[in-house]
Amino acid sequence: MLNPFYTGCQRQYLAPGVLPIQVCHTLCQESPGQTFAAAKPKKKTKKEAEAEEVKKRRRVLDETGRQQLYVKKTKVPVDDVYLVKYYPTPVYGALEAIDLLKRFQVLDFTPHDQAVYINLQLDMSLEKKKKVDQFVSTLQLPHPFKKDLNKVLVFTEDANQVKLALESGAAIAGGAELIKPLLHDEISADFYIAVPDILPKLLLLKSKLKGAFPRVRESFMMASNKSRTLSISVLGTVGVDIPKMVEVFKTGYEYQVDHQCYIITQIATLDMPTDHIFANLQAILTDACSHRPAEFGKFPKNGHHSVA
Numbered sequence: 686m687l688n689p690f691y692t693g694c695q696r697q698y699l700a701p702g703v704l705p706i707q708v709c710h711t712l713c714q715e716s717p718g719q720t721f722a723a724a725k726p727k728k729k730t731k732k733e734a735e736a737e738e739v740k741k742r743r744r745v746l747d748e749t750g751r752q753q754l755y756v757k758k759t760k761v762p763v764d765d766v767y768l769v770k771y772y773p774t775p776v777y778g779a780l781e782a783i784d785l786l787k788r789f790q791v792l793d794f795t796p797h798d799q800a801v802y803i804n805l806q807l808d809m810s811l812e813k814k815k816k817v818d819q820f821v822s823t824l825q826l827p828h829p830f831k832k833d834l835n836k837v838l839v840f841t842e843d844a845n846q847v848k849l850a851l852e853s854g855a856a857i858a859g860g861a862e863l864i865k866p867l868l869h870d871e872i873s874a875d876f877y878i879a880v881p882d883i884l885p886k887l888l889l890l891k892s893k894l895k896g897a898f899p900r901v902r903e904s905f906m907m908a909s910n911k912s913r914t915l916s917i918s919v920l921g922t923v924g925v926d927i928p929k930m931v932e933v934f935k936t937g938y939e940y941q942v943d944h945q946c947y948i949i950t951q952i953a954t955l956d957m958p959t960d961h962i963f964a965n966l967q968a969i970l971t972d973a974c975s976h977r978p979a980e981f982g983k984f985p986k987n988g989h990h991s992v993a
Contacts, residue, residue, distance in 0.1 A: 779966060783959050790955055798956045803966060805948040805988040807973065810981070817977050821896060821941040823876075823934065824972045828961040830953050834935050838863070838874035839927060840883050840899065846927055850878075853931040861886045868893055876934040878922050899923045940969065948973060 729737075762772050777785065783801075790797060809817040839850040842860035850858040856874060857863065860883060866872045867890055879887060879899035891898050899922045924930050940950040952969060953962040974984045 780959065780963055783962050786955060787959070798954045800951045801953045801955055801962060802991045803948070803950060803952050803969065803988055804991060805970075805973070806986040807942060807946045807948065807984055808982065808986050809942075809946050809977075811977070812981070819942045819944065819946075820976055821939060822972055822976070823937045823939045824968060825933065825936065826938050826952075826968055827964045828953070828957065829936060829938070830951070830957060830965070831938075835875040835937065836873075837876050837878060837931050837934050838872070839931065840877065840879035840887060841927070842883055843880070846880065850927050850931060853928040854935050855927075855931050864889055876922060876937070876939075878924075878927070878930050878934065880925060880927070881923055884923065942973075 786801065789795075790799070807817075811817060834854070836856040837854070839847070839855045839858040840860065840863065841847055841850065841858065847858040847860075855878075857872060863872065864887070877894060877897050877899050881901075884899065887899065901921050901923045922930065922934070940948055942948055948969070950969070952965045970985065977984050
């Protein structure tokens, strides 16, 4: 088996006692290295090159005289059965959109009192690189749709104010003794109101209540141009007029702007009259637009109604 391997080897390497591994190592050291050039690619013939070029070309159909079944982005479809992708998305006014929702409810046999939502995208940009911060707002809807009133909790250590808050419609009223039940989730509320004197004692609840923690009425200035500024006030939950605050937040409606600059909130139920739904929509739009000067253009970019 070793004869082919030793062919051409010098005789002294075949002496007794020399291992094949030693012979191979010696030959590798004494023999010059041999290199091989890479094989040249086969040159394509003219016929093959032309055939490959034809394959690469895009096939263009001759549609001369061919009947066009669908014309993309036609203004108006010819009937009420059509492929949506070939026509532009219809845009309706607010009143017309509400009427369509009512008509679809009858056709779909869905609950007549289902919720009506608005999905509103806002343009939060200001001058240069400034933007309007995300905000949470509370307002009084002209036509409330909630059947139950909001649960309001009032922080005060004055016994007379506690009695006044409960008479005004507050669900819970008290002082520092309410901190422990709140931390242990034994009690809760939709809105938390406080008098200024008790705020230092409520700092333990700041991480628990987060955005619902009682806040002072905020008033800040926003530059609209070089000549004047616009003052904007944010409704606060800290004050001394307890009956008025309880009344506002007991029937108030809260909405917020998310991190993608959208307001997605319920505005009514579908069984309400069309003009009531429209009035609630106008109230939310007016309140939202008050958070940015009108001179920067339209605050809402686009919006649509939906039901759930």
